[in-house]
Amino acid sequence: MDTSHKNEQGQEHIRNAEKHLKTSLLKWRPDYDSAADEYDKAATCFRNCKNFVQCKECLLKVVDCHKQNRAVFNAAKALDQCVLVCKELGELQEIASLAERAANMFQSNGSAEKAASSLERAAKILESRYPEQALRLFQHASEIAMIQDNPRQAAEYVSKVARINVKLQQYDSAADAVRRELDLHRECGAGQAAGRLAVALVLVQLTRGDLVAAEKAFKEWGNYCDAPEVQTLEMLLQAYDEEDQEAAKAALGNPFIRNMDVEYAILARDMPLPEGIAKPPKASVRENAAPSYVSPNSQTTATIEDRPDEKGESQRSEPKEGASEDEFEGGLC
DSSP: OHHHHHHHHHHHHHHHHHHHHOOOSSOOSOOHHHHHHHHHHHHHHHHHTTOHHHHHHHHHHHHHHHHHTTOHHHHHHHHHHHHHHHHHHTOGGGHHHHHHHHHHHHHHTTOHHHHHHHHHHHHHHHTTTOHHHHHHHHHHHHHHHHHTTOHHHHHHHHHHHHHHHHHTTOHHHHHHHHHHHHHHHHHHTOHHHHHHHHHHHHHHHHHTTOHHHHHHHHHHHGGGSOHHHHHHHHHHHHHHHTTOHHHHHHHHTOHHHHTSOHHHHHHHHHSOOOOOOOOOOOOOOOTTOOOOOOOHHHHHHHHHHHOHHHHHHHHHHSOOTTOOTHHHHSOOO
16 A cells, blocks of 8 residues: 555656646746656655666656756766666666766766765676676776875775776786785885785786796885785795795695685685696506517627627637747747
């Protein structure tokens, strides 16, 4: 009964709004302000009775009325509400464009913080199902925060950008985002956060297969790390340099790496390990196999070389040409 009553109230507000939009001989311009107010009341009634389809339609009409009346801030607020209604309807594909429109309106009205928070709210809704769209919204929010000279807020948005890039396996973009986040934290003086990010940057560079870049990141940012983190990173880089799989596994299994943000913990778990130096396989011996072939010439040569005394005796025993047999009968004098 209450649902039908709310629907009736909503319809009544729509009829009132349409009256405000009509013109006559004595009314040359529509009353956009009053119409927007009636549409907004209708949207509230439809939201309360969970008629989200008509609620969305009314909110979009609120936006149009406020734009006609040049009330940009109020139009942006209506778009913000429309984003939440789209979430209820499951129409997530429309959220990104609505949030971008709202942010642009807030910015044009001089409300940059409101614009960034609107983008953040929409991005969080999209993050699990549509990470690519959420990535774009977080990037836009970070740009607004940097324009406003708010490095701490910008670092939070860039952090989301880096983690979504890791999730999407876009490691080049992830490395750039982490470096940008490190610069922002250094600007804010947040040393502890920079230490964890140094570890994250090393992990990303190793996943990219760039050991040189990983070592460079450690040299540049390692001074922000705590002693256990430094020790683990040194062991990890040495293991990759020496292609020692077991040492790399031990370093990646360190508790503080497993307790990092989910995306980096999963990255450490799944990142490729060094291949290691392959050992040559042992020669297998087949049973009842025929003996190896040996050349008779090499056997004769080897026999003679192994018994040099016999070779010399055989040469001495042969008589020289022109010598008589009597010379050998008497032996040596």
